[in-house]
Amino acid sequence: MLFHLGQMATATQSLDEETFQILGEEIGWNIQLVSAEEEDKELLQQFDINLDEEELQDDEDLKPRPPVVTVMGHVDHGKTRLLDTIRKTNVIAREAGGITQRIGAYQVTVDLEGEPRKITFLDTPGHEAFTAMRARGAELTDVAILVVAADDGVMPQTVEAINHAQAAKVPIVVAVNKIDVPGANPEKVRGQLTEFGLVPEEYGGDTMFVDISAKQGTNVDKLLEAVLLTADAELDLRANPDMDARGATVEARLDKGRGAVATVLVQSGTLHVGDAIVAGTSYGRVRAMLDENGRAMDAAGPSTPVQVLGLTSVPTAGDLFLVASDDRAARQIAEKRQATERAAQLAKRRKVVSLEDFKKKFAESEIDMLNIVIKGDSSGSVEALEDSLMKIEVSDEVGIQVIHRGVGAITQNDVNLATVDKAVIIGFNVRPNRQVADLAEREGVEIKYYSVIYRAIEDIEASLKGMLKPEYEEVVTSHSEIREIFRSSKFGNIAGVMVQDGEVKRGTKCRILRNGVATVNDLEISSLRRFKDDVQSVKEGYEAGINLGTFNDIELGDIIETFEMQEVERK
Missing domain, CATH: 3.40.50.10050 (Translation initiation factor IF- 2, domain 3)
Known part of the structure; x- marks a missing residue:
């Protein structure tokens, strides 16, 4: 049938959506395309697991849960020092000389108006981890702490962190750090951040700013209070502790003695030792649970981070986990997901969104x-x-x-x-x-x-x-790294290059990339040599000599990227 439709396909080849629809019409089948999420929901429903359970729950089942906090900000502004200070203060308060294990997440207790309240910290400073988790569907963070150094002000990564938090619609509490450093100017930071929509309360806005020193431990308790107040004011943090647990993997690794060890954050329900769980394409039974201090736990409620032992393979950070009815169900869900993932990788990648569509x-x-x-x-x-x-x-x-x-x-x-x-x-x-x-x-x-x-x-x-309607499109044909520069009185500078990918052709247009930035765009490869011979083209993996005509501003480590303008069919 496909041959008659003019599509050459083998028996095991993946096809795109449109071809399936046409094929269905030809052979009289009604083909319905479902997203991977819908397919996963159907798979879970076969095992009586409903992902929309939270919507069906009564209001009285929901109990308050601690907020989950991520610390973000520019490099060297004190994110890790702040996390260390918060953790040490709490560890010393609970147990003298206790050995703290870094498990990627931990809980601290804060006194707010005489009432002990908990906060869960994800110990993955930086927006890379934050975004990578969102990319996998794990919307873990409730509140983001933005750390800005008072002596340095707003920097590129600070802006990046603000964008990421705002894209995720997460409330931000600003910690103005290093107020004990000479030259610190917290007011300047406040002024700079108003440009990005973070207006301090004292200026009539709704963002809480706290001046702290992570090194000295100054005002860290006030920062934690600000987090709780922001969470109380802007969010309704409640979950049902009496259902089967579900949540997300914060990080996972393979331990020599203990096998796959995953740090998971329970988002709703309560996780017990002995539960059969599925995390992405991994499954297993919870053989043991440990808190951040290495102490064994029997149960973990909403917003509690725990290390789980007993998975058969290492899940990916950000994978959502849930409790299945038994080992067999857990294994079948994981195996079906693995098969779906393999099929998806083999299928043609669809663009998320392009300007054309x-x-x-x-x-x-x-x-x-x-x-x-x-x-x-x-x-x-x-x-x-x-x-x-x-x-x-x-x-x-x-x-x-x-x-x-x-x-x-x-x-x-x-x-x-x-x-x-x-x-x-x-x-x-x-x-x-x-x-x-x-x-x-x-x-x-x-x-x-x-x-x-x-x-x-x-x-x-x-x-x-x-x-x-694109008419011409730029197609990159090769990248070559400059490893040697030869000076010639006749030709100027000649670049000795190693072709990293594609094929370099004489006469093609090229540009110079220095640290990922295009320094010069409109150049041409005027001569191309292999040893002493002039050649038309040089393929990947070979060395060559390239002359760029009168252009001589080249450095070792520069990349020469060649490109052609190819005509694209009008859509």
Whole structure:
């Protein structure tokens, strides 16, 4: 049937959605496409596990639970020191000389108006872990603490952390750290953060700011109180402790003596020793549970982090876990998920969202806001591009949202954020490295590269109007690393390169990438040599000599990226 339809496919090949629909019509079958989430829900319902149980619960079953907190901020602003201070203060209070194990999450107790209250900390400082977990569907964090150094102010990663927390709609408490350092200016930090929508209460806003010194332990108790007050004011943190446990994996590793050890955070229900659990594609029976101090536990209620022993394989951080009725059910759920995952990897990757199919997605009401991540070579160009994009007005129904902007090469973190929030990444004179480009391809995230602002604006405007018809597309054909530079009085500088991927051809257009940033765009490979011979092309894995005509500003470690403009069929 497929051969008659003009599709050459083997018996075991995966097909795309449209081909399935046409094939179904031809042979008289009604084919219904379901998402992986729906398929997983159906699989769990076969074992009498309902993921929407929380919606069916009575209000009186719900009991208050502690807030779960992630600490974020710029590198070297004191995130880890703050976590250490909070942990030590509490450990010393509970047990003298107690050995604390780092399990990736721990609970502390705070006195608020004479009443002991607990807070759970995820000990994974930084937004990388935060976003990677969101990418896997684990919305763990209730409140984010943003650490900003009083002597340093708002830095690029501070902005990144704010964007990530706001994209996840998580309330933020700001900890202004290092107030004991000479040159500290907490007021300046307050002023800078108002630009990002974090207005302090004393300025009439609703964000709590606490001046602290993580090193001296100053005001850390006030910070913890602020977290509880923010959680009480903005969130309804309740869960049913009397149901089967479910939650998420915070981190997991393989221990030599104990096998797979997973740190899990119970989000609702109570986890008991002896429960059969499934975490992603891993399963097993809870043989033992340990708290952050290495003490054995029999049960763990909502918002409690515990180390679980007894899984047959190591789950991935961010995998959701749930309790199954018995070992057999747990194994069958895990095996079916493994099969689905394998099939998904073999199938063609579908783009999360591309500019071309934005109109179609909008028509299907799947998307009404085009999320964009902007990365550029300088803050000026990023700002200019963002301002220009925000001025585009098409209609009231559709718009643009810049969920993150930054300076420098496109990183793994940008791709993670784009995956979670179905965004398109715009690179202005910057490029990702090969691993990041591969990740984007695997996750189906579209990265668009521009070197002229108005081209980006035209493309985005056209996609919002649903009129985007690409005629030519830039296709990268090779990357070559400069390992040696030869000086020639006749030809200028000649780059001795190793071709890392693709094929370098004489006469093709190229650009120089230095630390992931495109320094010069419009160059041409004027001569290409293998030893003393002039050649037309050099393939991956071989060395070559490249001359870029009159251009001589090359350095060791630079990457020469060649590209061609290929005509794309009008859609």
